[in-house]
Amino acid sequence: MNTPGNQAAQAGRADAGLYDLLVIGGGINGAGVARDAAGRGLSVALCEQHDFAGATSSASTKLIHGGLRYLEYYEFRLVAEALSERERLLDIAPHIAWPLRFVMPHVDGLRPRWMIRLGLWLYDHIGGRITLPKSRAVRLDRMAHASGLLPAITRGFAYSDAWVDDARLVILNLLSAQEHGADILPRTRLADARRVENQDGGDNHWLCTLEDVSSGEHRSVKARAVVNTAGPWVAQMDHQLNADDGETARHAAVKLVRGSHIVVPRLFDGEHAYILQNDDKRIVFMIPYEERYTLIGTTDVPQENMNHGARISAEEEAYLLRAVNRYLARPISAADIAWRYAGVRPLFDDESDNPSAVTRDYTLVLQERRGLPCVSVYGGKITTYRRLAESVLDKLAPWMQDRSRRAGWSATEALPGAGFRRADRQREVTRLQTRYAGLDAHFLARLFSRHGLNCRQILRAAQSMAELGRDFGGGLTQREVEYLVEHEWAREADDVLWRRTKCGLHMSEAQRAEFGAWFRGWFAAYRAGRPAPGRRLRTGLTRPGADAQVSRRW
Incomplete structure (x- = not known):
């Protein structure tokens, strides 16, 4: 997606060799911050040590609400x-x-x-x-x-x-952030971070070491600012980020x-x-x-x-x-x-x-030394994640205002798969069922509730359920699994069964075990660039002219 934010982010990395913002933690708050910042034209990277929405952000009560009892x-x-x-x-x-x-x-x-x-x-x-x-x-x-x-x-x-489907809200914000130029790094943990004073007259910067959790490989990235949205690990990350050079920082309690x-x-x-x-x-x-x-x-x-x-x-x-x-x-x-x-x-x-009386409001803790800020996010609720993200960018405005291309924007741009009025939701579902009349109508309605208009990228020209590949039960097909791996960073069976979808709830224990065994073998072959056993290679997953190789987007 060649948006102004995408162009600006790419230019920022090319010109300065560093990100404007490194976001640590891929729950709803981190995803919201990455989306907002990338859409303003800032160069952004986000890392998450486990799966996106793997902790609190997939384990909520699934409500968008004001919180009646908070009154x-x-x-x-x-x-x-x-x-x-x-x-x-x-x-x-x-x-x-x-x-x-x-x-x-x-x-x-x-x-x-x-x-x-x-x-x-x-x-x-x-x-x-x-x-x-x-x-x-x-x-x-x-x-x-x-x-x-x-x-x-x-x-x-x-x-x-x-x-709201909480886990999918996270994924859609990350997809939007990526469309605006952000680099999204799954299964990547922050191994080390320190503020570096440039002795050659250049900008001071954060020097961060990121570790690929699967391979153990390390890479270094530089950033002008860090946002700590580590969720339940926010306090530990706060200490890690703000205890450099022997200085004593004041930390909030969680x-x-x-x-x-x-x-x-x-x-x-x-x-x-x-x-x-x-x-x-x-x-x-x-x-x-x-x-x-x-x-x-x-x-x-x-x-x-x-x-x-x-x-x-x-x-x-x-x-x-x-x-x-x-x-x-x-x-x-x-x-x-x-x-x-x-x-x-x-x-x-x-x-x-x-515990019931502890405020659900969010608190942003700013620590700054050598002109290098770090914002740690405490509290918050899924309903206010977008406003929280705007507040984080407001906190960072003194360091980012010369680099930002626009002000807050995220309240009006639809998330991926939307692009229709909420009053027209059922009409869009009916339109989908008419276009794919050969597919099960109930299956299509559930698929739409996960992907919206983007489900057409999964269905393509299919007019029979058999064309969607293996049926794993619970409304999950091979075509959707491939899409979740290629486009939504799914890497383990549970990513698919319990976060990207809730199909695991509709499957028997035997079906879940069978899917897990299949997925491990298929994904290993996918990562290795080999055709997975028993799968039909298809346009979109294969490189042109390379029938025996599967492209990877990691």
Whole structure:
């Protein structure tokens, strides 16, 4: 893509031999920063030691929301900003994000009606221009579908928020960043970084050593500024980046809070979600998920460190089951859980004793020496990632204003695969199903929900499912897998099954194991430049005139 940002980024590297910005961490915040900066014409590189969205950014509750409960903690600015961003995200990513109606059943002994009404009135009005339907009281015993709740629960309130595929939001921001000229480096960790004072009269710069996690190979890059978006590892990275030359830097403290979720077979009909009050004053969501399931979450539990990753505990499972069984007409048990996952939020430590009360707002910590800045990002929520990215660029403006070609721009340019109005989403799906009438309509609708208009790059001229290659089950075909590897940095089976898609949820354990074995063999051959066993080479993956070689984009 030959955009002005692309040209400027390439020119910046060629002329100065260094990047304007090195972003460390490929979650939603890092992806947003890389996209915004590259679109302003800055030369950008982003590195991620694992898979993109491999931690917190693929383990959220999948909501674009203001955070209704944050009003109780007087987080009015955060809620207002999030509600405003909700509108923007629905406009720039209508293929992976859409409105969702929430129902809050009212039960005696918890928040009184007047408090709920007041909170919902504020929620309807403090976010500026809001296009979604406003809140109202509802009768649960008069809904179009059976509520699925206890018969005694007959009244409640309804309001609007939105849903998003969190991991795909990360990938689409990275694709956009790449289109604007950014270099995206997966499975690449920062091994070392130090500020270097140029003795020859040139610019001071960051000298960073990057390590390819797979091969162990090292490369050096230079940058004018560094942005630390390492998520749960932000504090360690902050210390690593700002402890050079024996100088003592002041570091912010991070509070790691785990949010865990369970997924069970569909609990109720209808396309609405439930927000359930709990007796500890927290709330738990029940959200329609992947058509056949209900997503239940989340918890707020302190996490000591990330040495063993994030895993849901038995206590958290019991907590979530207890919370929903208080409302459900047909209780569920641990035996019903089809999938479970947990993510860790790297919140700014405001010394609150209650994990639920720790602010979800973001805090940007700027450290600068020898004219070389570093911004570390603490906290934040997926809804406000784009605004957070703008705030990071505002922080860096004194060092970047002479190099930036334009101001903030990311609120209006559609993410890859969009390019249509959100009101036209169903029309685009129908158009796709008409164009590919020989393919399964349900399969096409699900593919569109991942790739939007870009799914045509996967389907090309196919008019039968057999033309899409091997069917792995769960709606996953070989043609899509090849696309995810070539264009979306997928390198392991789980990248495909649980992040680029959620097809793993729709597959049996045997199918997942079979796909994993196939993928390892196929990908090894792909990386080696050999035709993978049993695969048909195709235009787009083969070099012209080289039938036996597969091109690679790493």
